[in-house]
Amino acid sequence: MPWIQIKINATAKTANKVSNMLMGLGAQAVTYMDAQDTPVYEPLPGETKLWGDTRCIGLFDAEVDPAPIVAFFQQHFGEDVPYQVELLEDKDWVREWMEHFQPMQFGERLWICPSWRDVPDPTAVNVLLDPGLAFGTGTHPTTALCLQWLDSLDLKGKTLVDFGCGSGILAIAALKLGAERVIGIDIDPQAIEASRDNAQRNGVSDQLELYLPEDQPKNFQADIVVANILAGPLRELSGLISGLVKPHGLMAISGILESQAPELLEVYSQWFAMNPATEREEWCRLDGIKKG
Template sequence: MKWLQIHITVDQAQVGFTETLLSSLGAVSVTLDDAENQDLLEPLPGETPLWNTVVVTGIYAQDDEEEIDVIALEAFIQAQMPGVHLRTEFLEDQVWERSWMDYYEPIQIGEKYWIVPEWLEPPEADAVNIRLDPGLAFGTGNHASTFLCLQWLGQTDVKNKVVIDYGCGSGILGVAALLLGARKVYATDIDPQAVLATRQNAELNGVSENLYVDLPEAFHQIIKGTPADVLVANILAGPLMSLADEFATLIRPKGEFALAGVIEEQVADVSQAYAGSFEITAVAKRDENWCRISGYRKAAPESE
């Protein structure tokens, strides 16, 4: 069997209509892809972020006994969406649910410190190898902000310490902390899929007994009154600034922290938001624009 793919490039506002149109024409699946290499991180509550320009792809089964009339299909779509950029291609049959795995390779974070897709063998068997199932949640190590956080954890003494992974995504940072010797990790994310992915990746790496993860409301009930030694948060500049006071209650005095998901132009504003309770000691940059801000919580006033 062959498969026909129809790729339509549209503005964000046209995505819903395009998805509906392709589905109504018998697509067995419809996917969305970035048309302009635009980065997206975790959404804020209630948001469903999309790229500004999106490639909407419909996949159609081409039966050997009944060919699809591609010309007629293209003409119908063009009539519904005049002037739209449309491209078609035929693909040979393959195991689609596993073909995406070909794009992942082990990523070296530091000396004897790797991220390894679960279906591959570690390059160094005796290294700290984070086995990862890249799923729907953000955090595979490929993005600069995730890499910066992993790098910082590898350079920070987390042995026998309590670590918070705030905005955990795939759970990669919390898992890394435990593999690097942390005693306990408390993780949270606003996305239920991220909570599930974190649990699965903790089990995959044999650290689930020492990792607690849940949505923010339950997380805060568990962590209340138990300040952590280390906090890492890989989210976005806006949420990071709004969370500065809350993070001050989650980290013990002299406890270390790292913030990522910040572009270079936002570093000054984020740093200012944390200046009251935190001492910032370093700013690191990767891939030209993505930055990590790190330091420690200042000593608590006597009134605390």
């Protein structure tokens, strides 16, 4: 399938916003590159490490008209925003894309490292990841919000459900941070496969059970549940997701736009003592403790 890539130059601070805009405009994938061989930007707590001049590259179906996309960025960042549009030859660009991922740190201890690159800090908690065609590399703010939350918890010996596990990134991070057993659930068989491969890569296969929703164990309750899906399914599945958490257990949901947070806070407050939303760009995470 032919593709075009639209490259927009940004800064370390605006790159995630540009990436979200590219995804919102229909990009199949977005990746970051160093635009000028500059040192890596030292992020504020909760930010991802990026270069001072970061090029955001959106991958689009070749049938997409680039003109309105470029016009959109010119409207937001000025007429002189540096950009490039390129037609790509026909090859497996989605996989090729993965080659651009760099190791990224989340919270205090956790690194997500593309499985084909060197680990920057062997003493850290390193998750080796190849997302395949499943969602979940850590570059999306919702995944980052969940990873930061997991990193902030004492997971030693705990059971956890990762609802909508995608690449398995959250499930495997939880296991590497000390969880004893994790159940990963996803409607997409490719996600189950990617999670299985990644668990193997990280030596945690024995502790990760993976299920399509219809096969998930009945009457199971975990100490912790994390669900990074979208606001719609989070609302519809709120009873089911809440039922997966033990009394006094913890729960985090993400995939929620800031504007959708108040409604979901109200829904989940039926079962949980909820904390205020944690925001990252226009996305947020809601978390709380199950009422007894």
